[in-house]
Amino acid sequence: MAHPLFGAAYYPEHCSAERWSIDARLMQQAGINTVRLAEFAWSRLEPKTGVFDFAWLDKAIDILMAHGIQVILGTPTAAPPAWLIQAHPEILPVNEDGQRAGFGMRRHYCPTQPAFHAATRRIVQAMARHYQQHPAVLAWQIDNELGNITNGIRCHCSSCRTAFQYWLQQRYGSLERLNSLWGTVFWSQEYSAWEQIPTPMRNVRPGSPGSAHNPSLYLDFARFTSESWVQYQQLQVQILRDLCPQHLITHNLMGLFPYINYVKLAQDLDVVSWDNYPRLPTPWSAFKGNWSPSHVAMAHDLMRGLKGRTYWVMEQQAGPSGWGRISPTPLPGEIRLWTLQSLAHGAEAIVYFRWQTCNVGTEQYWHGILPYDGTPGRRYEEICQIGEELQCLDTLVTAAFPAEVAILRSYDALWAFEAQPTAEGLSYDDQIGRSYRAFWRRNVAVDLITEDSSWESYKVLVAPCLFVLREEVSTRLHAWVEAGGTLVLTFRSGVKDAYNRVIDQPLPGALRDLAGVHVIDYTALLPAGAGVPCGGPESLELVIDGTIHRVGADVWMDDLEVKDAEVLGTYRGGPFDGAPTVTLKRIGAGRVIYVGTSLDDRGQALLMNKVLDETGIKPGVPSPDNVEVVRRVHEGTDY
Ligand code: GAL
Ligand code: ZN
Secondary structure, eight states, X not given: OOSSEEEEEEOGGGSOHHHHHHHHHHHHHHTOOEEEEOTTOHHHHOSBTTBOOOHHHHHHHHHHHHTTOEEEEEOXXXXXXXXXXXXXXXXXXXXXXXXXXXXSSSOOOOTTOHHHHHHHHHHHHHHHHHHTTOTXXXXXXXXXXXXXXXXXXXXXXXXXXXXXXXXXXXXXXXXXXXXXXXXXXXXXXXXXXXXXXXXXXXXXXXXOSSOOSOHHHHHHHHHHXXXXXXXXXXXXXXXXXXXXXXXXXXXXXXXXXXXXXXXXXXXXXXXXXXXXXXXXXXTTOSOOXXXXXXXXXXXXXXXXXXXTSOEEEEEEEOSOOOSSSOOOOOOTTHHHHHHHHHHHHTEXXXXXXXXXXXXXXXXXXXXXXXXXXXXXXXXXXXXXXXXXXXXXXXXXXXXXXXXXXXXEOOHHHHHHHHXXXXXXXXXHHHHHHHHHHHHHHTTOOEEEXXXXXXXXXXXXXXXXXXXXXXXXXXXXXXXXXXXXXXXXXXXXXXXXXXXXXXXXXXXXXXXXXXHTEEEEEEEEOOOTTSSSOOOEEEEEEEEETTEEEEEEEEXXXXXXXXXXXXXXXXXXXXXXXXXXXXXXXXXXXXXXXXXXXXXXXXXXXXXXXXXXXXXXOOXXXXXXXXXXXXXXXXXXXXX
């Protein structure tokens, strides 16, 4: 494989065939060696049920290949054609209000519908058979951004409901057990037949955070829907593995997208890839507005963590973007900046979205490298410059990324907080982001992992708001700390068991002996000025190595009873004036830090210094604000 892969999403079906050679020549001049093709081209590849036309795609690929360009083929299942929906309207997904989507966007399919599975098999098999020996094909991208449904995130159709009931049956064995573990006695929700169990359709006003469903049902439905996407992907993976064993298989993920357990989705792929739009506010992200550089860095580290190695950026923003409104354009040099950030964090492929801006369809405003008229301009020049510079980075793209610190981001926690956001201003990803930023500012390498990953080799594990704690995870945490690990826990940890029930022990539940504290009281905080407990600047004192620092806190305050730990921080004022809030307990060679509130950036930085000191981890090369220095290691040499 030529390193790094450098390319663009290309849509020969959006332009005339005369243009293809011009494009291929311009690509070659820019150093482009890879393009992604066909991921929305179903209606052109299979214009009628079982009637296939690959001639146009063959021709486009031949032209690309003649210019030294290899291809990643997308299976086109993200865009089910009109003829398929007409024949099988049951394929259309049903949102949480019970409304069936209409034809007219994309991703208008339910992942559990048998008719859609049959149609998927037909098109994927036909494509795989046609391209299995093609010398230009490097890899397959399955579908496009699984789960990125604009009209309702999870499907509530009757096929999904039946599949959910069956899934529950496998998981719980008997209704008696399910009723007991879910606590369905509450509000007379006891089930006497599996068919009675609903999917958690909307039962609160639109826009209200959370759901008023039984939290146990809600969490299980989130797990089930995540698995239904994993299984839908498997259906395609199996076909491609059988027919094209020599090709790589990937899927383009969406960074912090919270609705699919990406660790499980990644297990079936050869390589993880993801779509990186630093200037795109995403509806499902905790980060509204433009992403800060540390958020983008964190998303990269999460993607690298899924398989613990380098990954691809399948869509890298290459112009101003938007559907109805156009975002600010990347400043001169900014596409290059985003590209270098991607490479620094472990990307070994950069594929820009998209080659030329399209003058028709929903994404008319989504600008590519070339403008509508196809004339190379400022953005093309920048891509050419990057293409040239990449030649010198060959060995570095696959260099190791040695991290001694991991941050745990749990899908169970994301989903349980989705059902019960718990406090005004509490966002799980924001809590993760605050910890991440503290390390990022000091250029300390961090891997983002889940509780199902192996964390045993890290020196430090930060697990903010580890809300849902499964028993085996608690056991592993105990063993790892005793063996010398440094664990940082915060408020709202160990609150729920695997069934999303609040545990009936002092918090942090199963972790309380490890932390050496009991939470005896707590309060949610409102934004300043609300006339009730609000935290704010200087609301606690941190004593680090004999020096007193006043730092801010918001969102939440735990009142701690210290059983067996050293106190590092106490509240100043507020409902728990003078009570401890930050503690440190040493256990053998390991230690546990507990933080009972949400620290501001300064507090996070001080605490992180303490963690580095205690563990002997060296901070990275110092750099000015918003300048990242990433350390990569190749054959014993540091870069
Ligand atoms: C991505 C998607 C692309 C394109 C792009 C711009 O999410 O994968 O197909 O739609 O956004 O909207
Ligand atoms: Zn469905």
